[in-house]
Amino acid sequence: MFRSSLGIFVFTASALVMACGEKTAEPAKPVAGVAEPVAHEAPKAVAEAPKAVEAIVEPAQNEIAPVVVTIELPASLAGADLAVGKRQYSKCRACHTVKEGQANRVGPNLYGIFGNAAAQTPKFRYSKALLESGKTWDMQSMDTWIANPRETVPGTSMAFVGIKDDEKRKALLAYLYTETGGEN
Numbered sequence: 001m002f003r004s005s006l007g008i009f010v011f012t013a014s015a016l017v018m019a020c021g022e023k024t025a026e027p028a029k030p031v032a033g034v035a036e037p038v039a040h041e042a043p044k045a046v047a048e049a050p051k052a053v054e055a056i057v058e059p060a061q062n063e064i065a066p067v068v069v070t071i072e073l074p075a076s077l078a079g080a081d082l083a084v085g086k087r088q089y090s091k092c093r094a095c096h097t098v099k100e101g102q103a104n105r106v107g108p109n110l111y112g113i114f115g116n117a118a119a120q121t122p123k124f125r126y127s128k129a130l131l132e133s134g135k136t137w138d139m140q141s142m143d144t145w146i147a148n149p150r151e152t153v154p155g156t157s158m159a160f161v162g163i164k165d166d167e168k169r170k171a172l173l174a175y176l177y178t179e180t181g182g183e184n
């Protein structure tokens with residue numbers, strides 16, 4: 001009597017475990033109201049399900065996390081030394097900001113300057129000379145301007161003597177280009 005009832009128990013349990021195995025695909029459904037042996041197996045299978053989901057999500061998040069924005073320099077600036085450019089930019093920093101949304105200082109914020117028409121930064125009081133210059137800032141016009149602002153736009157209010165050295169100016173332009181977000 002005892003033996004045979006044990007036999008039935010084992011059979012029932014393994015049959016239910018098999019049924020349980022199929023259920024793991026639907027982790028949200030707890031096996032309620034089924035015979036006792038199932039209650040032991042079911043929570044185990046359900047508890048493991050969320051772990052598997054986490055393992056899938058994590059690598060995907062890691063791929064997205066390091067967003068590196070690469071701005072390619074125009075061919076005319078090939079070989080420019082960005083470290084030199086950064087040092088040259090210290091001549092501009094007192095008067096200008098370069099990042100999106102930063103404030104104007106003595107000079108306007110320069111974000112997105114390349115490809116833009118001159119004198120477009122909001123809330124900045126430009127000189128009449130620059131407003132009426134008709135300039136668009138491409139690499140050539142910017143190069144001339146930085147070499148000698150007052151000769152390029154007579155009457156400008158940018159009180160800056162200019163960078164005469166070709167290599168230093170090229171480096172400055174490369175730094176300015178990458179810092180202001182590249183071509184507009």
Ligand code: HEC
Pocket residue numbers: 088089091092093094095096106107108110113117118119120121125126127128129130131146155156157158159160163172176
């Ligand atoms: C003493 C302050 C001062 C310094 C230093 C200075 N700037 Fe300026 N900058 C100005 C002012 C003021 C204007 C606006 C000129 C105008 O309205 O005529 C200006 C205008 C500009 C413009 C044109 C902006 C536009 O919206 O069209 C660029 C580009 C520029 N500066 C880049 C530079 C760079 C690069 C340097 C460093 C190499 C530099 N400036 C150094 C004050 C300065």
